[in-house]
């Protein structure tokens with residue numbers, strides 16, 4: 001049987017800058033599809049998000065959810081709006097509902113510093129690590145389920161399960177293996193971040209991490225405490241490769257790491273499960289810059305590249321993986337060239353202009369040099 005070469009992609013642009021950056025990611029995907037010529041992407045947009053809720057009373061309509069379940073992959077922009085809230089005052093987060101419904105337990109947040117991007121570090125060195133955030137349990141497990149007692153006491157519960165810890169740790173070690181395959185010079189290492197000195201749940205996390213790690217003797221492993229890890233990420237981020245941690249810690253550390261590589265506009269991400277995956281920039285809808293055409297589309301473009309790489313691995317399709325690399329090379333080239341840069345990286349290109357520049361670089365057949 002011939003290998004699959006046509007893929008259904010559900011596109012959820014969402015709200016705020018999500019709409020703008022998704023348009024640029026699609027443009028770059030089209031360029032990669034055309035340039036490679038070995039796969040077809042059938043991309044279709046669906047309604048979802050805060051504005052959708054305002055209009056229809058539903059932030060994740062059943063038709064959208066069904067389409068996501070049946071798609072080969074989902075490409076998402078950003079969801080939410082500070083002024084559009086549910087009756088209980090909380091914000092709309094259909095992207096979190098998707099994680100739960102599709103069992104997307106691994107939040108993959110690559111943190112790579114590209115030449116030409118604005119790092120606040122004076123001598124950042126070669127920053128290229130991934131934060132892996134467990135996303136179906138931890139402190140988010142009780143989301144909406146916390147208790148406020150008599151307006152005096154409030155509690156939320158942190159949940160850790162053996163299968164939940166096992167699968168995220170296994171994912172971390174396999175990711176380290178894959179990164180080594182792509183770049184044999186890379187140090188194979190997984191760092192597990194916890195607070196095992198205080199909490200039983202985190203001591204359990206550390207124990208299971210060690211158990212799983214024993215199956216990967218060729219990979220270096222270490223455990224750190226979350227407070228020290230925040231310090232290490234600023235002081236010597238170049239020593240990390242794959243960092244695996246609980247939901248809330250991962251949420252915070254990945255924004256810190258995004259700051260090191262030039263801000264939220266530079267931080268791609270993927271929510272991955274065993275059957276489904278959603279690819280989206282790590283940033284939110286950025287209400288402060290929405291509608292100004294100055295959002296940096298790089299995070300969304302790199303997320304689209306991650307989608308091709310994931311599809312390529314899943315379907316053993318080398319053309320998809322080559323297209324993913326081409327997108328990364330194109331971003332590397334345009335940033336290093338420096339003639340056209342997004343506003344948050346010190347340039348003046350609009351979202352649209354920068355997307356055009358990357359799409360153009362993707363289409364260049366000759367080897368792109370950075």
Ligand code: ATP
Pocket residue numbers: 017021079080263264265266282283284285286287288289294295296297299344
């Ligand atoms: P959320 O709660 O959904 O994470 P938020 O508004 O707290 O949303 P972001 O939307 O991620 O957080 O924005 C954080 C900061 O980063 C804002 O100042 C925003 O303008 C900036 N930012 C986010 N994304 C981009 C982008 N693509 N380009 C430029 N700046 C961005």
